[in-house]
Amino acid sequence: MLSHATARDWLIPYADGMLAADERRRIDGHLGGCAACGAELREVRELNLLLVTLPPAPPTSVAPFWLKLQAVLPQRRALRIPNFVGYRRAGLAFALASIAVIAAAATAFAAPSALPDNPLYPVKLIEENVQLALTPANDRLTVQLQQAGERLREAQAMATDHKPRLAESSLRAYTIIVDAAAVSLKRPATPQVTKDALHALRAKLDAVERVNANRDDDVAGIKQLVAAAVDELDRLEQQESVTAPALTVGEQATPDPTPKATPKPTPRPTDDGDRRERERD
């Protein structure tokens, strides 16, 4: 028999439909003979009614909301790198010239191997962006893969140096580069070179994960980013294997417009065939 106190404790989950069937039956039994609990249950349901009738917002447009939000979003380091797309020609020339001067001056100080904890690291990123912007479209994929590899080298170095946040930042930058190169990776100009580059990236990802795993305080964030990056490489390599054209030489290289019918060999009877024949009979 359910006590009055227990029944009162269960009235709210009962009204919310959160009790198991046997518990509900016990409450039902108690409610049959307890006017106080019956009255309290009505109050609980009235309160629930008030809570669920709080209305949703009327339809609103997300576009002006985003514009207002975008105006106050802080700029992260990756975004301070200028994006040259859309610049007018004069602006582009001026920006390129300015950055080239800055980059040239900074190159003397900033080694191409500067790591993310180096104050001159942003200069290195600017140089990379200039390099990518000036690279002909056909060669962009090669540069992007080199830059992706460089991000992984940095991630490994930062993980080794117990700077997990910088390692994660480099891994995220790697992801962005690979995402940006995804379209080109579907149809690489030099499939074998690209394949080798993807293998090299995979080896570097393994190295980052090994460094992270060997630390006493290995970082889950690095592990997750590496796992996601490896999944993405798997996906890209699968795409590549599906879409890569087969290398054909000789007669097969130029197939006839209407292929000749290939005579099929007469199938030999097998035990299975015999059995099917017998079953048909």
Place this chain on the structure above:
Amino acid sequence: MARAQDAPSIEGDAEERRLIDRSAAGDQEAFRQLVIRHHRLVINVAFRALGELSLAEDVAQEVFLKVYKALPGYRHEKPFKHWLHRVAANAVTDALRRRRPIVSLDGMEQPPASRESDPLDVATRHDLQKAVRQAIASLPSHYRDTIALQAFGELSYEEIAKTLDIPLGTVMSRLSGAKRLLRERLGDLVHGEEANTA
């Protein structure tokens, strides 16, 4: 009363994860996609809590700004939507407390006597909703945060447990405690009514 959200597909999860990682790295276009996906959820939570669209949009802006700033520390250990609900619930309850009138709820305008004959009366309903919001704002924080997820976020007990990282039993006891206090503080508003829903 709570409605379970549809589980996102694995592909949807992967796409969302990619958007989150890119946003964390500073890609505002990726963050725009995230905002488009979750804008309605946050606006609804804020509007249910505050009852005014302009205020709800201001709080939603706060929520997404906090999310953007905190994204580099997000570790995918819990679904993004749960985390977003938690940030939104905190922001709206803070906003509610900021707006809470100094006067006691006892002095709040009571609904007119004709309420029972016309329960859908718009003005009366508006008063009731305002009273409920103010009563929620007056709760102790652990009750307030839990019931905000149910009343404003429309989360189920299980979703609240996952969002707050607390056991289901704790959700039950907190919601029970919160609703007892709400009944006390709302006084006659929930007394003597014939409820029609479970």
